[in-house]
Amino acid sequence: MPILEFKTKGLYCPQADVYIDPWRPVQRALITHGHADHSRWGHEHYLCTHAAKPVIQYRLGQAINIQSVAFGESVTINGVKFSFHPAGHIIGSAQIRMEYKGEVCVVSGDYKTQEDGLTESFEIVKCHTFVTESTFGLPIYQWEEQAKVARDINEWWLKNQKEGKISLIGGYALGKAQRILMCLDPSIGQIFTHGAVENVNEVLRHQGVRLPKTTRVTMQQKKADFTGGIVIATPSALQTTWGRKFGEVSTAIASGWMSLRGARRRRSVDRGFVLSDHADWEGLNKVISATGAEQVFVTHGYTNIFKKWLNGQGISAEEVKTEYEGELSEINESTLEEVEQE
Amino acid sequence: MKHFTALFKQLDQSTKTNDKVAALVQYFNLATNEDKLWTIALLSHRRPRRNVKTTLLRMWAAEESGLPLWLLEDAYYVVGDLAETLSLVLPKSESKNDYSLSYWINYLRVMNDLDDEEKKIRVLTAWHELNTYERFIFNKLITGGFRVGVSQKLMIKALAQHANIEENVIAHRLMGDWSPDDISFQKLIHETHPDDDISKPYPFYLAYALEETPETLGDLQDWQIERKWDGIRGQIIIRKGEVFVWSRGEELMTDRFPEYHPLAQILPDGTVIDGEILPYKDGQPLSFNVLQTRIGRKTLTKKVLEQAPVVLIAYDLIEWQGKDVRQLPLSTRRTLLHEMIKQFDTQGIILLSEIIEAPDWEVLKNIKEDSRAFQSEGLMIKRKNSPYKSGRKRGDWWKWKVAPLTIDAVMIYAQRGAGRRANLFTDFTFGVWEGDQLVPFTKAYSGLTDKEFNEITAWVRQNTIERFGPVRSVRPTHVFEIGFEGIQASPRHKSGVALRFPRILRWRKDKPIQEANTLEDLQEMLQHYQNI
Ligand SMILES: [Zn+2]
Ligand SMILES: [Zn+2]
Numbered sequence: 011m012p013i014l015e016f017k018t019k020g021l022y023c024p025q026a027d028v029y030i031d032p033w034r035p036v037q038r039a040l041i042t043h044g045h046a047d048h049s050r051w052g053h054e055h056y057l058c059t060h061a062a063k064p065v066i067q068y069r070l071g072q073a074i075n076i077q078s079v080a081f082g083e084s085v086t087i088n089g090v091k092f093s094f095h096p097a098g099h100i101i102g103s104a105q106i107r108m109e110y111k112g113e114v115c116v117v118s119g120d121y122k123t124q125e126d127g128l129t130e131s132f133e134i135v136k137c138h139t140f141v142t143e144s145t146f147g148l149p150i151y152q153w154e155e156q157a158k159v160a161r162d163i164n165e166w167w168l169k170n171q172k173e174g175k176i177s178l179i180g181g182y183a184l185g186k187a188q189r190i191l192m193c194l195d196p197s198i199g200q201i202f203t204h205g206a207v208e209n210v211n212e213v214l215r216h217q218g219v220r221l222p223k224t225t226r227v228t229m230q231q232k233k234a235d236f237t238g239g240i241v242i243a244t245p246s247a248l249q250t251t252w253g254r255k256f257g258e259v260s261t262a263i264a265s266g267w268m269s270l271r272g273a274r275r276r277r278s279v280d281r282g283f284v285l286s287d288h289a290d291w292e293g294l295n296k297v298i299s300a301t302g303a304e305q306v307f308v309t310h311g312y313t314n315i316f317k318k319w320l321n322g323q324g325i326s327a328e329e330v331k332t333e334y335e336g337e338l339s340e341i342n343e344s345t346l347e348e349v350e351q352e
Numbered sequence: 353m354k355h356f357t358a359l360f361k362q363l364d365q366s367t368k369t370n371d372k373v374a375a376l377v378q379y380f381n382l383a384t385n386e387d388k389l390w391t392i393a394l395l396s397h398r399r400p401r402r403n404v405k406t407t408l409l410r411m412w413a414a415e416e417s418g419l420p421l422w423l424l425e426d427a428y429y430v431v432g433d434l435a436e437t438l439s440l441v442l443p444k445s446e447s448k449n450d451y452s453l454s455y456w457i458n459y460l461r462v463m464n465d466l467d468d469e470e471k472k473i474r475v476l477t478a479w480h481e482l483n484t485y486e487r488f489i490f491n492k493l494i495t496g497g498f499r500v501g502v503s504q505k506l507m508i509k510a511l512a513q514h515a516n517i518e519e520n521v522i523a524h525r526l527m528g529d530w531s532p533d534d535i536s537f538q539k540l541i542h543e544t545h546p547d548d549d550i551s552k553p554y555p556f557y558l559a560y561a562l563e564e565t566p567e568t569l570g571d572l573q574d575w576q577i578e579r580k581w582d583g584i585r586g587q588i589i590i591r592k593g594e595v596f597v598w599s600r601g602e603e604l605m606t607d608r609f610p611e612y613h614p615l616a617q618i619l620p621d622g623t624v625i626d627g628e629i630l631p632y633k634d635g636q637p638l639s640f641n642v643l644q645t646r647i648g649r650k651t652l653t654k655k656v657l658e659q660a661p662v663v664l665i666a667y668d669l670i671e672w673q674g675k676d677v678r679q680l681p682l683s684t685r686r687t688l689l690h691e692m693i694k695q696f697d698t699q700g701i702i703l704l705s706e707i708i709e710a711p712d713w714e715v716l717k718n719i720k721e722d723s724r725a726f727q728s729e730g731l732m733i734k735r736k737n738s739p740y741k742s743g744r745k746r747g748d749w750w751k752w753k754v755a756p757l758t759i760d761a762v763m764i765y766a767q768r769g770a771g772r773r774a775n776l777f778t779d780f781t782f783g784v785w786e787g788d789q790l791v792p793f794t795k796a797y798s799g800l801t802d803k804e805f806n807e808i809t810a811w812v813r814q815n816t817i818e819r820f821g822p823v824r825s826v827r828p829t830h831v832f833e834i835g836f837e838g839i840q841a842s843p844r845h846k847s848g849v850a851l852r853f854p855r856i857l858r859w860r861k862d863k864p865i866q867e868a869n870t871l872e873d874l875q876e877m878l879q880h881y882q883n884i
Contacts, residue, residue, distance in 0.1 A: 148423075148426070148427050148430060149417060149419055149423065149424075149427055149440075149441045150427045150430070150431055150437060150440035150441055151440075152440070152444055267775065269440065270430075270431055270436070271364060271433070271436060272431065272432055272433070273775060274364075274365070275364075275501075278367050279367070280365060280366060280367060281365055282365070312430075314819065315423065315426050318422075318423075319420075319423055322420060333814070
């Protein structure tokens with residue numbers, strides 16, 4: 011019996027009878043992180059890291075049956091030893107390691123190797139079998155240092171301020187929005203947030219994450235209140251009437267997809283900043299080689315191409331069909347964003 | 353190249369026309385004449401002659417980045433632009449100098465006489481000295497195609513502001529067969545003797561589609577009605593004993609149409625006619641496909657000329673006896689045109705566009721609906737007292753097209769879009785029923801909203817049956833209404849038909865696949881609408 015199987019409901023460990031990030035309701039679900047396509051509604055039991063738990067509860071309701079563990083702490087279920095290790099994707103995001111009779115398998119969920127000053131640093135976990143994402147599994151994706159992107163964003167903000175425009179920047183409410191926040195120089199002006207972003211900020215602050223000061227955008231504020239400011243919103247909000255209340259704006263999106271001119275133009279925003287919570291080409295390759303895995307399973311993203319590349323590098327790799335949104339979720343918001351809008 | 357790169361970035365990033373014009377004006381105000389000239393050339397798709405094969409560029413980039421060629425090709429497929437793909441896969445580097453745009457163009461031009469090994473050294477050197485975005489521009493100089501959302505009109509506007517010259521004058525000066533190799537910026541833009549270039553055409557006056565009911569145009573007596581022909585809009589110029597043929601796409605096509613060459617002897621100098629280049633035989637127009645196959649051929653054999661002869665359907669006279677008569681009312685220009693054709697025997701090369709008479713708009717509507725029987729796309733409605741304007745202008749000229757032909761079809765293959773839509777499935781193949789089989793019969797791209805593209809993309813991902821390279825076969829589930837302008841028999845296609853201008857009209861979520869049309873329906877349309 012293999013330690014991990016790929017079932018119609020999700021990734022499954024038959025010995026322990028648990029699923030990892032399943033997309034259909036199951037008895038026991040181990041969750042890598044709180045993004046909507048990885049932690050879905052309807053499971054009987056949830057298990058995640060302490061740091062991922064508050065957001066999952068916020069999203070799925072306090073009523074869910076959820077336990078959490080510390081990074082590195084192990085839990086044994088029917089002889090299978092499970093532990094959670096930082097994936098560097100968003101706060102609390104984990105790779106799930108499972109070990110049974112000396113056989114080690116790691117499901118990495120979504121991961122990022124770049125340091126962002128906010129998320130727990132990615133940890134290399136040696137294993138025999140590694141399940142990797144491939145959201146940006148093409149050599150055209152090479153990220154810049156976060157400090158450089160931060161400089162670009164702040165320059166853009168300053169320029170807009172000079173031209174009397176409000177800066178309106180879009181990023182996924184959980185993860186990307188906080189990274190944008192960490193990039194901003196608060197001495198330039200006031201930082202405002204869309205309700206969906208601020209809700210996540212509140213959850214994170216409550217669990218002890220230190221974030222710069224932000225002001226929630228509400229119905230009561232007047233146009234003049236935003237003068238010289240920057241607004242962090244969800245990408246979907248940029249396109250709605252919500253964005254109109256600020257008067258003259260310059261719009262931007264922060265996403266790995268913004269590497270491509272085509273993607274930038276399709277979003278019809280003024281600027282695209284290349285900032286991703288996923289590993290770039292080099293990151294994916296470095297991690298896979300460092301795990302020492304003999305067998306790699308490639309999930310969401312450019313699965314087919316990336317598998318073929320790995321095979322060419324002498325790494326046995328197979329493509330796995332999942333229902334993670336990966337490719338699209340970064341720019342086309344899924345369920346999470348729509349939860350609460352002001 | 354920092355200045356030009358910054359301009360390109362601004363143009364590329366901005367979504368607002370005014371910002372683009374401002375960026376261009378600012379650039380023109382600071383750039384050298386040589387750089388300005390090249391900028392105009394590049395933005396109007398004139399580039400230095402390509403002297404490096406793109407297959408070599410791919411190989412060198414793959415080598416430099418340690419990637420197999422197939423991976424680079426796959427990446428190219430996702431990006432949709434070769435120059436961009438190459439710049440992205442190369443190892444990151446910093447910009448090491450700031451030479452001008454013209455410097456890099458000359459850098460490429462001197463490569464003409466070098467062998468491939470020497471070219472490689474020069475290209476690699478450039479790649480090492482430029483950062484990602486500058487590299488992209490450099491690659492574009494080789495591959496061409498600076499599509500950056502700058503229309504001719506927009507560039508003219510910026511140049512007019514920069515040079516303080518009227519827009520229509522600039523438009524006129526920019527037209528024609530100039531190349532930055534043999535003209536200076538000063539001469540192109542500031543030279544006040546445009547007659548130096550006798551081939552110079554006038555900007556075409558283009559009509560808007562009529563969306564309201566024609567009654568909103570008022571009294572029918574004020575309007576001149578003609579058929580809208582499905583050929584190539586062209587301008588025929590006779591000056592100093594020579595003839596020039598221009599297409600609406602601003603392409604000099606004199607060599608493509610030897611039929612018009614005798615006009616140099618027939619018509620007086622200083623004549624410019626606006627008309628339609630139309631394939632025409634035995635007193636009847638032929639289908640556009642006939643013209644298309646002819647244009648596709650490198651050499652015009654006697655056989656081709658016999659199979660697809662062209663005439664010019666004359667719409668308008670815009671220069672007469674050496675004078676620009678565009679400001680005269682249409683009715684006067686029409687009279688002049690008519691008299692000209694009567695006076696000079698054009699041997700059937702030029703046919704006067706027929707004026708359609710009707711007592712009222714209602715009758716005209718019926719005439720319009722019969723257009724397909726005449727191989728025509730509908731009617732043109734032009735105000736009798738209108739001058740000949742430049743570009744697409746609202747108010748005086750309208751095109752009133754027949755409704756497209758439509759068919760309900762099932763999506764059976766999907767393919768990712770290129771460039772702007774690389775993350776979405778945007779190219780689809782559709783099938784119609786033949787018994788219990790779906791026979792593919794057309795591809796269609798445009799027509800859905802971004803939201804619908806997102807929706808169908810998510811669906812395609814979950815419902816792929818098989819992959820063939822970039823193409824996926826999908827579970828037959830969705831019915832779409834496909835609109836098209838014409839239908840032709842085509843033995844090359846499995847279905848036996850080829851459509852003209854197919855596009856998605858709407859997503860028929862209300863229709864089960866069983867209710868899609870059949871191959872028999874298509875064949876019936878073929879009988880009905882194909883000519884000859
Ligand atoms: Zn995620
Ligand atoms: Zn994911």
